[in-house]
Amino acid sequence: xxxxxxxxxxxxxxxxxxxxxxxxxxxxxxxxxxxxxxxxxxxxxxxxxxxxxxxxxxxxxxxxxxxxxxxxxxxxxxxxxxxxxxxxxxxxxxxxxxxxxxxxxxxxxxxxxxxxxxxxxxxxxxxxxxxxxxxxxxxxxxxxxxxxxxxxxxxxxxxxxxxxxxxxxxxxxxxxxxxxxxxxxxxxxxxxxxxxxxxxxxxxxxxxxxxxxxxxxxxxxxxxxxxxxxxxxxxxxxxxxxxxxxxxxxxxxxxxxxxxxxxxxxxxxxxxxxxxxxxxxxxxxxxxxxxxxxxxxxxxxxxxxxxxxxxxxxxxxxxxxxxxxxxxxxxxxxxxxxxxxxxxxxxxxxxxxxxxxxxxxxxxxxxxxxxxxxxxxxxxxxxxxxxxxxxxxxxxxxxxxxxxxxxxxxxxxxxxxxxxxxxxxxxxxxxxxxxxx
Numbered sequence: 001x002x003x004x005x006x007x008x009x010x011x012x013x014x015x016x017x018x019x020x021x022x023x024x025x026x027x028x029x030x031x032x033x034x035x036x037x038x039x040x041x042x043x044x045x046x047x048x049x050x051x052x053x054x055x056x057x058x059x060x061x062x063x064x065x066x067x068x069x070x071x072x073x074x075x076x077x078x079x080x081x082x083x084x085x086x087x088x089x090x091x092x093x094x095x096x097x098x099x100x101x102x103x104x105x106x107x108x109x110x111x112x113x114x115x116x117x118x119x120x121x122x123x124x125x126x127x128x129x130x131x132x133x134x135x136x137x138x139x140x141x142x143x144x145x146x147x148x149x150x151x152x153x154x155x156x157x158x159x160x161x162x163x164x165x166x167x168x169x170x171x172x173x174x175x176x177x178x179x180x181x182x183x184x185x186x187x188x189x190x191x192x193x194x195x196x197x198x199x200x201x202x203x204x205x206x207x208x209x210x211x212x213x214x215x216x217x218x219x220x221x222x223x224x225x226x227x228x229x230x231x232x233x234x235x236x237x238x239x240x241x242x243x244x245x246x247x248x249x250x251x252x253x254x255x256x257x258x259x260x261x262x263x264x265x266x267x268x269x270x271x272x273x274x275x276x277x278x279x280x281x282x283x284x285x286x287x288x289x290x291x292x293x294x295x296x297x298x299x300x301x302x303x304x305x306x307x308x309x310x311x312x313x314x315x316x317x318x319x320x321x322x323x324x325x326x327x328x329x330x331x332x333x334x335x336x337x338x339x340x341x342x343x344x345x346x347x348x349x350x351x352x353x354x355x356x357x358x359x360x361x362x363x364x365x366x367x368x369x370x371x372x373x374x375x376x377x378x379x380x381x382x383x384x385x386x387x388x389x390x391x392x393x394x395x396x397x398x399x400x401x402x403x404x405x406x407x408x409x410x411x412x413x414x415x416x417x418x419x420x421x422x423x424x425x426x427x428x429x430x431x432x433x434x435x436x437x
Contacts (some may be wrong), residue, residue: 016124018166020364027043028040028043028044028057031043032057032060032061034066037062037064038065038132040057040058040060040061040369041058041061041062044057045205046056052078052081052082052306055077055078056075056078056087056091058074059071059074059091062074063095068095068098068099069099071095071409072092072095072099073090075092075095076089076092079092084115086112086115086116088111089108089111089112092108093108093109093125097129101291102129102132102133105129106126106130106133107120109126109129110126115128118149118377120146120149120150123142123145123146123149124142124143124146126140126142127146130142131158131161131162134165136162136165136166137166139162140159140163140372143155143158143159143162144159147159149370151182152182153179153183153184153186153189154179156175156176156178156179156182156187157175157176157179157186157188157192159175160172160174160176160179160189160192161174161192163175164192164196169196172192173193173196176189176193176196180193187213187217187220187222187223190209190223191222191223191226192214193209194206194213194223194227194230195226197209198226198229198230198233201233203230203233203234204230204234206230207227207228207230207234208230210223210226210227210230211227215229219250221247221250221252223369224243224246224250225244225247225252225256227243228240228243228246228260229260232244232260232263232264235267237264237267237268238264238268240260240264241261241264241268241270241273243316244257244260244261244264245398247261248261253280254284255281255284258277258278258281259277259278259285259288259291261277262275262278262280262281262291262294263278263294266278266294266298271298271301271302272302273293274294274298275298275299275302278291278294278295278298279295282295285420289315289318292311292314292315292318292326293315295311296312299311304433323356324356324358326352326353326356327353327356327357327358327361329367330349330350330352330353331349331350331353331364332358333349334346334347334349334352334368335367336354337349338368338372341376343372343376343377346368346372347369347372350365350368350369351369353365360396360397360400362393363390363393363394363397364387366389366390367386367390368388369384370384370386371383373386374387374431379436380431380434380435383431384386384428384431385436387428388428391421391424391425394417394420394421394424395421397417398414398418398421400416401413401414401417402414
């Protein structure tokens with residue numbers, strides 16, 4: 001009788017525990033099915049359930065709530081308890097990636113690969129992370145390793161991208177072609193092959209590829225654009241305009257299409273057609289001086305002179321010449337004034353040239369200024385000022401010459417500069433004497 005009663009009690013306890021577990025599971029599933037992730041977390045926290053299953057459920061909830069740091073915190077705790085748990089490490093790598101913590105994510109995949117050397121998925125994920133980190137050489141090794149076990153169009157394409165990013169276009173072309181052999185309908189690969197031909201300035205080959213690919217998908221905008229660009233680069237502007245018009249009719253009103261469509265008409269002297277597209281391109285990018293110039297020319301040819309004047313003035317105001325060009329222009333202008341004995345204008349332009357000099361170009365300018373003030377204008381105070389500046393410049397130049405490893409090669413120049421400094425010191429003393437008188 002006692003044994004019978006004990007059996008009944010055990011049965012009741014087991015049934016109660018099973019019912020309790022089923023109720024708990026039902027509660028969690030109910031929260032998850034209704035997307036009540038915070039309520040699910042609160043429920044698990046209240047139950048103080050620290051099991052692996054409960055922890056992974058919390059990770060799932062934090063993922064949906066985009067609280068990735070909290071998910072990582074739980075996963076790190078699980079990793080300490082279960083160091084060989086691949087699922088935990090894989091989840092940890094995923095969350096590190098979501099937070100752009102690529103080195104940490106890579107470390108996870110390194111550990112996973114050590115645990116399973118033949119796992120192609122881990123290799124591909126590591127390669128993808130290396131690619132995201134712009135470590136193309138390392139990514140290439142991993143992609144090739146994975147491709148030996150699983151030769152897919154994706155892996156071949158990624159190998160090609162690695163080569164392409166390293167400017168190894170010939171190798172990239174080989175792998176893009178292999179990828180296309182596996183998946184002949186891959187538009188991205190088709191586009192990249194055309195781009196390589198364009199980058200190599202082989203526009204005829206690019207055009208041939210464009211024609212080949214577009215025959216299977218006539219409305220593909222990217223390939224239509226590249227085909228149009230090939231005609232443009234081959235200077236077949238009439239056909240380029242026709243093809244860019246097709247891109248426009250397919251819905252591409254980008255800056256690229258508007259600009260090249262406008263230029264195609266511009267180079268065929270169809271100004272009425274070019275103008276609206278170039279106006280639109282200029283609205284999309286007001287910094288483009290080439291578009292601005294073309295618009296100015298077109299308005300002038302169309303006898304719309306007020307608008308042409310406005311555009312030319314805008315162009316002149318924004319054009320900035322390089323400093324070395326400005327230095328040359330101002331110096332040569334000053335030299336001309338100097339030789340023509342227009343000393344004041346010479347001074348003004350030598351001073352302007354001083355604003356744009358580089359390296360040791362200031363030495364001649366400073367000497368010329370000092371010389372004019374001294375010999376021609378007899379303004380000894382100003383002459384002394386520029387002689388001293390000239391001396392400072394000579395000393396710096398001498399220090400530069402003597403600091404070089406190949407000082408013996410500069411021996412003559414070192415002696416010449418040293419002599420000029422000595423002569424200049426005598427001239428400075430002479431000018432100071434004149435000022436005192």
